Amino acid sequence: MTATDSHVDTHEQEHEYEHPSDRKYVTIALILGALTAIEILLFVLEDDLPRSLVKVGLIGLMIVKFWIVGAYFMHLKFDNKVLTQLFMFGLVLAIVVYFIMLSSFEFSFWNDGIEDPGLPGNS
Amino acid sequence: MANATVAVDAHDDHGHHETNTGISNNKLAMWLFLASDCLLFGALISTFLLYRTNISDNTPFTSPSDVFDIPFTSLSSFVLLMSSLTMVLALSAVNRDDQRAGRIWLLTTALLGMVFIGGQVYEFTVFNAEGLGYTTNTWTSAFFTLTGFHGVHVSVGILLLLGTVFGTRNSGLGKEKSETVELVGLYWHFVDIVWVIIFTVIYLIPIG
Incomplete structure (x- = not known):
């Protein structure tokens, strides 16, 4: 195998990764919507819960949402x-x-x- | 003849030059831009965090929760989140060479972006009516600068989306345009994840 062949193979690999299906994208969006709903629930219940728990929960949900969008919608998981x-x-x-x-x-x-x-x- | 073969091999099926990394230069440049944009928003978010307790200066408000309309902002956040879904559906359609669906999803994404910007303009108008101007105190300056910069990013994204739809009326929005749509999509999703942070850190996390 020549250097050029190897080069082209790498590039083909780059383009041939499997994108998630449309159905999976919708599922991911629904999960993101549900996580946002949990965030709002934490905000509403902030007076009834320990303040540090609310903060940790909100930051945790934020990181998960960030990761999901980056990994699946921006294709970092597959790219x-x-x-x-x-x-x-x-x-x-x-x-x-x-x-x-x-x-x-x-x-x-x-x-x-x-x-x-x-x-x-x-x- | 051999030279001609090499020249053809050096391009992929989208007509882009082969690169050492196997990633197109345009895509690499977009990711580099997004990485650098993290520093811009990091500066703006940090500045807001430093001044987040200063809302009471020159105003009757004692806490940001006195002025934020969380149900309304939550709806705006949901709209922007769903625009990321329509953006990936647009890319998926273009990859299938389904031009009509690609255009519809891109226009839907732009429309959802406009709804988000409309909500931001409404929020700014309400704040202004309540006496919270850009120079009222350091809290308002930091808030308007951060959310304003994000709004400008969303507006640029809308222009990119509309430019992609209407700029390809003659040439078509087929599979060969998938990288263009992907790059616009990367920018759009980045704007979305920045809002994920802003919504949590600025609007939801309680002070104290």
Whole structure:
């Protein structure tokens, strides 16, 4: 097998992955709708549930929805892994950079926002 | 003759150049753009988080939940989520060479996007009527900047969708256009997942 053959094979593999069927796409959308309904239910019940449980639940559901859209609708689950790595690089970079930025302002997601009195605009 | 064969082999059946990664350059560029856009929205979301308790400055409101209309925003979120479904159905139709269905699903996606933008304009109008302008306090500045930037992304997506539908009236929206539709779809789904984060972090997660 020549280098060119190998090259073309890789490319054909790239194009020949199985897309989910339309029925599966509808099922995935219904799951996303159900997850959104659970999010709203958590929001409605926030006074009756421990605040940290509501926050963890909402963030967990958000991550699951994010993953489902990325994996199935954006085809990352079926596509070349280089694309997943590329996107994850940007995503992780953003999370790390802004986590550091928020930490420098002593921001606490679990308490009441920022605690740094020196931030412009905060009295 | 041999050179001509190599030249033909170096293109795939969609007429795109072969690449070392096996991924088309356009698709790679779109993913690179989306990865970089994570940093833009990361900055805007982080800024909002820093100022999220400041809604009471210059306003009678004590909490964001005083101004948010969660049932209405939930409906908007659902509309945007369903537009991702119509987008994948459009790509699926184009991959089957079903041009009519492809156009219908693309137009439906654009229509759902317009409904979402209409809802955002309504929300902004209500906020403005309640005295929450762009410069009222740092909370409103951060909120309008974040949701406004997202709205601009959705609007660009609508233009891309309409451009794809009407720009292919003469050339057709057959299987050879599948990569174009896929790229528009990637952008559209990205806008959707950004809203998934905004909806949870800004609207639903309680303060305190």
